[in-house]
Amino acid sequence: MEKTDILSMEKDTLCGYMKSVGEAPFRGKQIFGWLHMKMVKDFSEMTNLSKSLRQKLDENACIKGLKYIKKYKSSADETIKYLFETEKGYIIESVLMKYSYGYTVCVSTQAGCRMGCSFCASTIGGLESNLTAGEIASQIYEIEKQENIRVSRVVMMGCGEPLDNFSNSVAFINIISDSDGAGISKRKITLSTCGLTDKIYELAELDLPITLAISLHAPNDSIRRSIMPVAKKYSIDEVMKAAKDYSSETGRRITFEYALIDGVNDSVENAEELAARLRGILAHVNLIPVNPVEERGYKKSSENNIRLFSNILTARSVENTVRRRLGTDIDAACGQLRKSFKEH
Ligand code: SAH
Numbered sequence: 587m588e589k590t591d592i593l594s595m596e597k598d599t600l601c602g603y604m605k606s607v608g609e610a611p612f613r614g615k616q617i618f619g620w621l622h623m624k625m626v627k628d629f630s631e632m633t634n635l636s637k638s639l640r641q642k643l644d645e646n647a648c649i650k651g652l653k654y655i656k657k658y659k660s661s662a663d664e665t666i667k668y669l670f671e672t673e674k675g676y677i678i679e680s681v682l683m684k685y686s687y688g689y690t691v692c693v694s695t696q697a698g699c700r701m702g703c704s705f706c707a708s709t710i711g712g713l714e715s716n717l718t719a720g721e722i723a724s725q726i727y728e729i730e731k732q733e734n735i736r737v738s739r740v741v742m743m744g745c746g747e748p749l750d751n752f753s754n755s756v757a758f759i760n761i762i763s764d765s766d767g768a769g770i771s772k773r774k775i776t777l778s779t780c781g782l783t784d785k786i787y788e789l790a791e792l793d794l795p796i797t798l799a800i801s802l803h804a805p806n807d808s809i810r811r812s813i814m815p816v817a818k819k820y821s822i823d824e825v826m827k828a829a830k831d832y833s834s835e836t837g838r839r840i841t842f843e844y845a846l847i848d849g850v851n852d853s854v855e856n857a858e859e860l861a862a863r864l865r866g867i868l869a870h871v872n873l874i875p876v877n878p879v880e881e882r883g884y885k886k887s888s889e890n891n892i893r894l895f896s897n898i899l900t901a902r903s904v905e906n907t908v909r910r911r912l913g914t915d916i917d918a919a920c921g922q923l924r925k926s927f928k929e930h
Contacts, residue, residue: 589646589647589648590603590646590647590648591647591648591649591650591718591720592617592621592643592647592648592649593621593649593650593651593718593719593720593723593724594650594718594719594720594721594754594757594761595618595719595757595761596719596757596760596761596764597614597615597618597761597764597766597767598614600614600615600617600618601613601614601615601618602614603647604617607642607646609639613635613639615766616632616634616635617632617635617643618764618766618767619766619767620632621649621767622723622727622761622762622764622766622767622768623766623767623768623769625727625730625731627649627651628649629643629644629647629649649720650672650673650718650720650721651720651721651724651727651728652670652671652672652678652721652724652725652728653670653671653672653673654668654670654728654732655668655669655670655671655677656668656669657669657732663684664683664684665681665682665683665684666681666682666729666733667679667680667681667682668680668681668682668725668728668729668732670724670725670728672697672715672717672721674715676697676714676715677697678694678697678717678721678725678744678745679694679744679745680692680693680694680725680726680729680744681744682729682733682737687738687739688736688737688738688739689733689735689736689737689738689739690737690738690739690740690741691725691726691729691737691739691740691741692740692741692742692743692744693722693725693726693740693741693742693743693744693758694717694722694725694744694745694746695716695717695722695742695744695745695746695747695748695751695754695755695758696713696714696715696716696717696745696746696747696750696751697713697714697715697717697745697746698711698712698713698714698715698745698746699712699713699745699746699747699750700712700713700747700750701747701750701780701814701815701816702814702815702816703780703801703803703813703814703815703816704812704813704814704882704884705803705813705845705847705876705879705882705884706879707879707881708744708745708746710881713746713750716746716750716751716754717746717751717754718754719754719755719757719758719761720761722742722754722755722758723758723761723762723768725744726740726762726768726770727768737768737770738770738774739770739774739775739776740762740770740774740775740776741775741776741778741799742755742775742776742777742778743776743778743799747779747780747782748777748778748779749777749779749782749785749786749789750782750785752785752788752789755777756789756792756794759772759775759777759794759796762775763775772794772795772796773795773796773797775796775797776796776797776798776799776841777789777796777797777798777799778799778800778801778841778843779798779799779800779801780800780801780814780816781800781801781802781814781816781817781820781825781828782816782820783820783824783825783827783828786798786800786825786828786829786831786832787828787831787832789832790828790831790832790835790836791835793835793836794836795836795838796838797838797839797841798829798832798833798836798838798840798841799840799841799842799843799872800825800829800840800841800842800843801814801842801843801845802822802825802842802843802844802860803843803844803845803847803851804817804822804851804856805822805851805856805857805859805860805863806822806859807821807822809850809851809856810822812850813847813850813851822863826863826867829842829867829869830867833867833868838868839868839869839870840867840868840869840870841869841870841871841872842864842869842870842871842872843871843872843874844860844871844872844873844874845874845875845876846873846874846875846876846886846887846891846892846895847876847884847885847886847887848876848884848885848886848887848888848891849885850884852887852891852892852895853891854894854895854898856895857894857895857898857899858898858902860899860904861898861899861902861904862902864904865902869904869905870905870906870907871899871904871905871906871907872906872907872909873892873895873896873906873907873908873909874908874909875887875892875908875909892908896908
C-alpha cells in the first residue's frame with residue numbers, strides 16, 4: 587500500500603489524519619510545525635513524539651520532499667537557480683532572487699507544462715507531472731536551508747500552469763501561509779496563470795488575498811492565438827471579465843504580464859489597443875523583454891520600442907513597469923535551465 591504523503595497536507599487535514607489513525611489531533615499541529623517551520627525531512631527528528639508514534643508514522647506515512655541536484659549562480663546579479671529531483675525522478679527548477687526588500691523564490695508547480703505558449707521553454711517537452719503541494723513547498727525549504735535565509739515572497743511563475751494543478755496549488759498556498767508553518771503572508775504570494783478563465787472564477791471564490799498575475803502577452807485575440815494556444819479556448823474579453831470579477835471579489839489589483847517580442851506584439855498600435863482593453867480595470871502591467879529561446883526564433887523588442895510601449899501605457903493612465911531581468915546568464919527564464927540540463 588502506498589504511504590500517505592503528509593508533507594502535502596494542510597494543518598487541519600493533518601490533524602484529521604492523526605485522528606483517523608487513533609492519535610490525538612493536536613499531534614497533527616506538532617508534526618505540521620516540524621515539517622513546515624523546522625523543515626525536517628525525517629520522522630526520527632521529531633523529538634517531541636514518542637518512539638512508538640514515530641515508528642507508526644514511518645510505517646504508514648511519508649514525507650515526499652525533493653532531492654537537491656545542482657545550483658547555478660548568476661555572475662551578473664545575486665540570482666541563483668536550483669535544480670531538484672522529485673521522488674519519481676522528475677527534474678524541476680526554482681529561482682531565488684534577492685531584492686532590497688528581501689528574498690523571493692519562484693517556484694514550479696508542474697514538471698513541464700501542457701499550455702504550449704510558443705515563446706516558453708517549459709512547454710517544449712509537454713507535461714510530465716503535476717507537483718504535490720509538498721514538492722512545491724519543498725523548493726522554498728530546500729533553498730532556505732541551503733542559503734540560511736528566510737524567504738519573504740513567493741511567485742508561482744516557474745515551470746507549469748498553477749491553475750492546471752489547482753488543488754495542489756491551493757493546498758500549497760494554505761500550507762506555506764499557515765502561521766504554524768513557514769508563515770509567508772498570502773499577500774506576498776503571487777499566482778501567475780496563462781488565463782484558465784473557469785479556474786480564475788474558482789480561485790476568486792476561495793477569497794485568498796494573494797496577487798493574481800495573468801499572462802496576457804497580446805492586446806487582441808488574433809495575436810494572442812498565434813502565440814498562446816489557450817487563447818483559442820478563452821477570448822481576451824472572457825479573461826478580462828474573470829479578472830474584473832477576481833479583483834472585485836478580493837479587492838486586489840491584477841497584474842498583467844506582457845512579454846515584448848520584436849515585431850509580434852510591440853508596436854505603437856499594440857500598446858494603444860492594450861491600454862484601451864485595460865481601461866477601468868484595477869491593473870498593473872509588467873512589461874518583460876522576452877527571453878530568447880533558441881528553438882523559437884523570437885527576439886526581444888528594442889530598447890526604444892520597450893520605452894515607447896511603456897510611455898504609451900503611462901500616458902493612457904495604465905500603471906506599468908519594465909521588469910528588471912535577473913539571471914539571464916544562467917538561463918533563469920522559465921524552463922530553460924531544466925531543459926538545457928536534460929539535454930547535456
Ligand atoms: N503558466 C503560468 C506561470 C508560469 S510562466 C503563466 O503562464 O503565467 C511565468 C511567466 O513567464 C508567464 O508570464 C510566461 O508567459 C512568462 N514567460 C515564459 N517564457 C518566457 C520568455 N521566454 N520570456 C519572457 N517571459 C516568458
